[in-house]
Amino acid sequence: MQGAAPLPKPENAITIAVSSRVLFNMEKEQQIYEQQGMEEYIRYQVEHESEPFGPGPAFSFVKALEAVNARLRELYPESEELFDVVLMTNNHAYVGLRLINTINHHRELLGGSQDGPCLSLPPHPSLVSSPELFIERFCMTGGNSPIGYLKAYHTNLYLSADPGKVREALEEGIAAATMFTQEKMKEVSDTQLRVAFDGDAVLFSDESERIYKAHGLDKFFEHEKAHENKPLDHGPLKGFLEALGKLQKRFYGKGQRMDCPIRTYLVTARSAASSGTRALKTLRSWGLEIDEALFLAGAPKGPMLEKIRPHIFFDDQMFHVEGAAEMGTVACHVPYGIAQKVSRKAGKEPSAPK
Numbered sequence: 587m588q589g590a591a592p593l594p595k596p597e598n599a600i601t602i603a604v605s606s607r608v609l610f611n612m613e614k615e616q617q618i619y620e621q622q623g624m625e626e627y628i629r630y631q632v633e634h635e636s637e638p639f640g641p642g643p644a645f646s647f648v649k650a651l652e653a654v655n656a657r658l659r660e661l662y663p664e665s666e667e668l669f670d671v672v673l674m675t676n677n678h679a680y681v682g683l684r685l686i687n688t689i690n691h692h693r694e695l696l697g698g699s700q701d702g703p704c705l706s707l708p709p710h711p712s713l714v715s716s717p718e719l720f721i722e723r724f725c726m727t728g729g730n731s732p733i734g735y736l737k738a739y740h741t742n743l744y745l746s747a748d749p750g751k752v753r754e755a756l757e758e759g760i761a762a763a764t765m766f767t768q769e770k771m772k773e774v775s776d777t778q779l780r781v782a783f784d785g786d787a788v789l790f791s792d793e794s795e796r797i798y799k800a801h802g803l804d805k806f807f808e809h810e811k812a813h814e815n816k817p818l819d820h821g822p823l824k825g826f827l828e829a830l831g832k833l834q835k836r837f838y839g840k841g842q843r844m845d846c847p848i849r850t851y852l853v854t855a856r857s858a859a860s861s862g863t864r865a866l867k868t869l870r871s872w873g874l875e876i877d878e879a880l881f882l883a884g885a886p887k888g889p890m891l892e893k894i895r896p897h898i899f900f901d902d903q904m905f906h907v908e909g910a911a912e913m914g915t916v917a918c919h920v921p922y923g924i925a926q927k928v929s930r931k932a933g934k935e936p937s938a939p940k
Contacts, residue, residue: 591771592690593722593723593879594666594667594670594849595666595669596670596738596739596740597740598666598667598818599667599668599669599670599740600667600668600669600670600829600830600832600833601669601670601671601672601740601741601742601743602648602651602670602671602741602742602743602745603671603672603674603732603739603743603744603745604644604648604671604672604673604674604744604745604746605673605674605675605676605746605747605748606639606673606674606675606677606685607642607675607746607747607748607771608642608643608644608685608690608745608746608747608765608842609641609642609644609645609648609673609793610639610640610641610642610645610685610739611639611640611641611767612639612641612642612659613767615630615631616747618630624907627648627681628678628680628681628795628818631681631683632681632683634684635683635684635911636687637684638687638688638691639684639685639882641922642765642766642767643765643766643767643768643771643916644745644898644916646771646774646897646899646916647745647779647916648671648721649776649895650774650775650776650778650779650897651669651779652669652673653776653777653778653779653847654669654779654833654847654848655668655669655704657837657847658833658836659807659837661837661840662836663840665836667833667836668848670739671721671723672721672723672724672725672735672739673685673721673723673725674725674727674732674735674736674744674746675724675725675726676726676727676729676730676732676748676751677726677727677728678726678728678729678730679726679728682726684690685686685724685726685771689721689724698795714838719821723739724760726762731751731754732744732751733754733755733760736758736760737758737760737890740937741760741761742761742825742826742829743761743762743763743823743826744760744761744762744763745760745763745765745918746764746765747764747765747766748764749764749769749919749921752764752843752919752921753921756822756920756921756922758870761822761823761825761826762918762920763823763900763918763919763920764918764919764920765918766907766911766918766919768911768914768916770773770911770912770913771891771915771916772892772895772914772915773895774895774896775897776895777847777894778846778847778848778849778896779847779848779849779897780849780850780851780894780895780896780899781827781830781848781849781850781851781896781897781898781899781900782850782851782852782853782894782896782898782899782901782915783823783827783850783852783853783899783900784852784853784854784899784901784902784906784920785852785854785856785865786818786821786854786856786902786923787821787822787902787920787922787923787924787925788821788822788823788900788901788902788920788922789820789823789824789827789852789869789901789908790818790819790820790821790824790868791818791821791867791923792821792902792922792924792925793817793818793819793863793924794806794809794810794818794864794877795923795924795925796924797809799925801868805929806861807860807861808913810860810861810864811860811861811866811879814863814867815864815867816864817864817867817868817871817872817891818864818868819923820866820872821923822920822922823900823920824872827850827874828872828874828888830850831874831875831894832852833848834846834848834850834875834916849877849878850875850876850877850878851876851877851878851879851880851889851894852865852869852876852878852879852880853880853881853882853887853891853894853899854879854881854882855882855883855884855885855887856881856882856883857882857883858881858883858885862879862881863878863905866879870914878894881888885908887899887901887906887909887910888909888910888912888913888915889913891913891915891917892913892914892915895915895918896915896916898916898917898918899915899916899917899918900917900918900920901918901919901920902919902920902921902922902923902925902926903925910923914928
């Protein structure tokens with residue numbers, strides 16, 4: 587295809603699969619589907635095929651991926667170690683015409699190439715000057731599960747507005763999280779991708795969280811002290827942090843550690859003195875670096891995340907996701923671990939010190 591960089595092979599790329607409902611704002615259309623049914627939904631989409639969708643919660647994150655790609659291509663012109671974004675939608679191809687028209691509209695709006703089925707995203711106030719993004723891989727599954735496609739693309743991260751599909755991906759060992767349309771989203775960097783992670787049941791297993799739920803805070807501290815030299819098992823997002831770390835090392839190898847366009851954060855309710863040691867030793871045992879670690883000792887995460895302004899934040903507890911989102915952070919829910927069983931029985935509750 588003319589006018590765009592060649593695509594990396596899926597096995598060489600870091601593949602991010604995003605659903606159409608998180609890439610674009612499709613709240614109105616979703617309400618029509620839920621309230622009036624499939625046929626009215628299809629009719630509405632066809633009648634509004636020429637009207638492009640606006641950006642959704644994943645938009646700034648996806649744009650930041652291309653900013654990293656632009657830097658990587660400067661340093662390693664022949665390398666296929668790049669982010670590759672796949673637009674994943676369970677719409678039928680018939681309904682997907684509006685998505686294709688949206689793609690073409692925004693490509694033309696930003697002056698993109700007219701050749702090939704590319705997706706260039708709508709401009710966002712904080713990212714107007716960032717490199718133009720083309721998404722050339724597009725799957726419309728017609729209501730079928732996306733899992734087979736996710737595996738075929740060697741997907742490193744799947745973002746969807748559908749909690750059921752996210753759980754299905756996690757059960758198959760694919761890193762995944764649920765995204766939500768938010769009323770407020772803070773402006774974020776257009777030159778540095780910032781990704782923030784919770785610890786337990788996100789980067790790490792829920793082993794320590796289970797101790798807390800079953801035996802309380804004192805036993806949790808005792809357990810962590812007794813096992814501080816034993817690495818935690820991996821959680822569902824460990825592989826994605828590992829993929830980010832590999833790209834970071836590409837920049838470090840060119841002497842750009844202090845100017846790296848990827849920055850990672852651990853934002854945990856654990857306290858540093860009583861339970862932080864095991865978390866940091868676990869990361870070290872995996873050979874992974876985290877750029878900044880914030881041990882909040884049970885304090886709310888929202889204010890710290892507001893200062894960091896990550897493009898995306900992952901947490902296993904809706905209590906923290908909602909608190910971060912209220913302050914403008916794009917926060918995703920990772921429905922994994924013991925906290926999901928507890929929350930379904932008792933409703934949402936504050937996090938353990940994790």
